[in-house]
Amino acid sequence: MNSRIERLRKLSFETRPSISAERALLETEFYQQHYGKHSIPVLRALCFKYLCQHKTIYIGEDELIVGERGPAPKVVPTFPELTCHTVEDLRILNDRPMTGYRVAEADIAAYRDKVIPYWRGRSMRERIFSEVPDEWRAAYEAGLFTEFMEQRAPGHTALDGTIYQQGMVDFQRRIEQRSAALDYLNDSAASDKYEQLKAMGIACEAAIIFSERHADLAESMAAETHNPARQEELLEIARICRKVPAHKPDTYHEALQMYWFVHLGTITELNGWDAMTPGHLDQHLQPFYDKETAAGTLDRKRAKELLCCLWIKVNNHTAPPKVGVTAKESGTYNDFTQINLGGLKSDGSDGSNDISYLALEVADELHLLQPQPSVHISRVTPERFLKAAGRVIRKGYGYPSVFNSDAVVMEQIRVGKSVEDARQGGTSGCIETGAFGKEAYILTGYLNVPKILEITLHNGRDPLTGTRVGLETGKAEEFASFAELYQAFEAQLNHIVDLKIRVNNYIERMYAKYSPAPFLSVLISDCIDTGRDYYDGGPRYNTNYIQCCGIGTVTDSLAALNTHVFEGRTVSMKTLLQALQENFDGAEKLRQTLWNKTPFFGNDDERADGIMRRVYDSLFTAIDGKANTKGTVYHLNMLSTTCHVYFGKMLGATPNGRFAHLPMSDGTSPSQGCDRKGPTAVIKSLSKMDQIKSGGTLLNQRFLPSVLASEQDLDKLCSLVRTYFSLGGHHVQFNVVDTNTLKLAQQHPDDYRNLLVRVAGYSDYFVDLDKDHQEEIISRTEQELG
């Protein structure tokens, strides 16, 4: 890391996120003057243009890659057209201890006086919530599912290599040609397409205006500076900003700036989930790197410095603030820009290259919250690349996460994508599979599967509130067999999923009609060709995902019911329900029995894994193939991000012996501390899930640093990954635990029984060591993580 990067990193790392009302004010001004004069797509494009013309332009000292969404780094704009924060919301954001955002009094006043009066009753959130049926609202408030589109726009977007071959001027030409070819005589949608294409053309113009304004600023800064080296840099920045994104890039530096302007455009236009990602950045950059290093105009050091600049830019862009349920489901500064490294080329050959290694070095040295790199491992990926990733993993940043390219391709082929598009696809957000640059793959919300079991046990009522939130599927005390219970659970599951989809499909049309994204549509194939918006089925592929949470908790709970109520008859349903209602108060013996004497998911034990498979199949049947409004379908996805914490809060005590309101199992991982046979058993259990039928699964594994210390340990880690992937696994990430985790493990040994620790010549479970030695391991871990 050179001194420039050190300074930029420090600024990015240390600046506290704050909110700026600038975007909200500009947008309000614009809407007050223009609403009603244009079609909605054109209105949205003109609004984007207005923002590009008037927003504050920032070029920081030392910067080589330029552009900020807000007026300065870590300053986050708001999107009142989607969710209009109240004054109280803004104060909460300013005051809350976790993921707070500073909000200046002047901005709060601007909101109170200008923004709120205009947007009240007009925001998407209010319009959606005013239309949802009571049944949906009751289920939503009980925490049976979340709704992604109440505060952010549908998103989840990753790019392919198109922007490195075509600039905005090229897109404009294609848009004009397409518009000229519209068939008004035979195509009843021709005028809609005209408006949409017109909007896309305006969006291209807006992006060019935005970069030109950076060029102007860079030139004036160059004229003022007394530092000749910086002057030269600023003039080069100005030259590049006059070229991209209007035209395709020709140098490595131009390519990075091209991407960055496009990234900023999409996240300025709207506030889509998971921001934006370049996708396979290494594959996109390699041709520029090769050309320039051969010509001698670029060396590795400079390439790395520029890549660091992009990395820091991403980190400057804190996720926009969420409130209410959404803040609980994913309250984080991370906006989930996931950069894919390695993987496959479209011809099926290995995609890893010099930039892949360079990016790993950058991620390691900067170790920032964002972006989060992932490595994509296929059968043809060299071991050297996986090991290079392993060397970063063991530092304990929680990344890179590791994906199975072959599975990611198969998942996409299963749903009808071409092999080439599937290979150019990858994962974005946390683990979600998509065809980069060609697909709208929309996350619609998390599904609280253990909660569905809970209401099944209470005949459709939420035991925490007594409210009816689901179907009346019969009294649990009257189920004569596990089969009857399961049938009721399945009926309840189908009901809840259908309820969610009905409303999602309504919301989907709301976005298509009232909040199109013309700039994003320019970038995603085949929106220009179809003349349709990204939110209206314009892309080549359109997928809706429902993300299922708590497979570990629900499996273990069903296994406990099966083992203790139906098979062993050690406890009656009535007694068990009573104990759950009282959160096991006075029933510790029963709780311990449930927790310790039930076959749990994650131990390669067919008694539990068979139930997991059954639940997974039921989820698949309930979700996969259900129609969305774009002529395509829903698929299931198995992840929870941080929603397992919120869902856990909304869930009473569960039959697996979990106390009320504690987090449920995360992603597709086993319940916390319930995998007691080591990582190979976890992987075997997980591989019994037919993951190819999902749009991604998420497996978290925890290791102590000592278990990953030597080269041989690294080999074993790589073998774990390769074996999991050969068994059909989609994703795994390794969290190297820190001393805080170990201290928690001392206090709550039950939740941490899986922590393997290396001592001389052998390994043992951390919680099985006596206190003195636990202390010793803690102090050693502190040293190892440095």
Add this chain to the structure above:
Amino acid sequence: MLNELPTFFDIKRYALHDGPQIRTTVFFKGCPLRCFWCHNPEGIGCGLEVVIVQERCIGCQECVHGCPEQALSWDGTAISRDDERCSLCLNCVEICPSLAHEAVGYQATIEEIVGEITKDQPFFDQSGGGVTFSGGEPLAQAEHLLMLLKRCGELEIHRCVDTSGYAETPILLEVAAHTDLFLFDLKHMDGGLHKKHTGVGNEQILHNLEVLSKNGVSVRIRFPLLASINDSAAHVEAMGRFLSGLGSIEHVDLLVYHDLAGAKYRKLKRPDLTDRAYSVTAEIVDRTRRLLEAHGLTVHLEK
């Protein structure tokens, strides 16, 4: 019939230290040696044992009421077991809701054990790992060991045997015919001191090592290094001389002593002789390594 079944105390998957790559280690119960530094004291006695993990006890006293021999009692704060009365029926282990009673050791059929081993076969195949039979002393149950080795051989699973080397030579050779790699402990070169610290002499052990070597069997030496017991330069020199005279030694694993097993001794009601005084310094480890390397041996350090 129970006594015809082998006795084990654990099967550990993703064992990181018992041979090459990802392995499953099967721990036989029972050992003829009595090394006070043993970090697996569960493997010392050959019979079943049952222990109490007091921290887990929730005081429900189900076990007290359920014990057919009235061997358990509750004094208001903790459970205790009268070992004289205990018939090892394991009823308490069965009924304890919080896993406070723990059986140390169990018996299983060869096929059950093989079933457990093959669960991780995909990991063995991918990594080049396999199964390791350890203990206790696996050669003390040689017939069962042989059956397991043969079955694993049929399944193309790489086999390690981790042994003290204390067994009759013909038995060892028969086992060797079905073993891909030995992890062979070498504790002391001096017969008298060996007997003093481990309870048996080293003549048979050294002889066995020579025989294995002559037969070209792959061997890794495991040398537990303890301060004041076997870390003197003279002793290490003697070991280096002996080992360099053998063929087929892949390398020497230097196992640095630690006292982490103390809790296990106390749990098993065995005298806890662990003591940090036996821990060697980094300088001694380094010297030992250099002395062995000077004899052309490859040394791996397990810390």
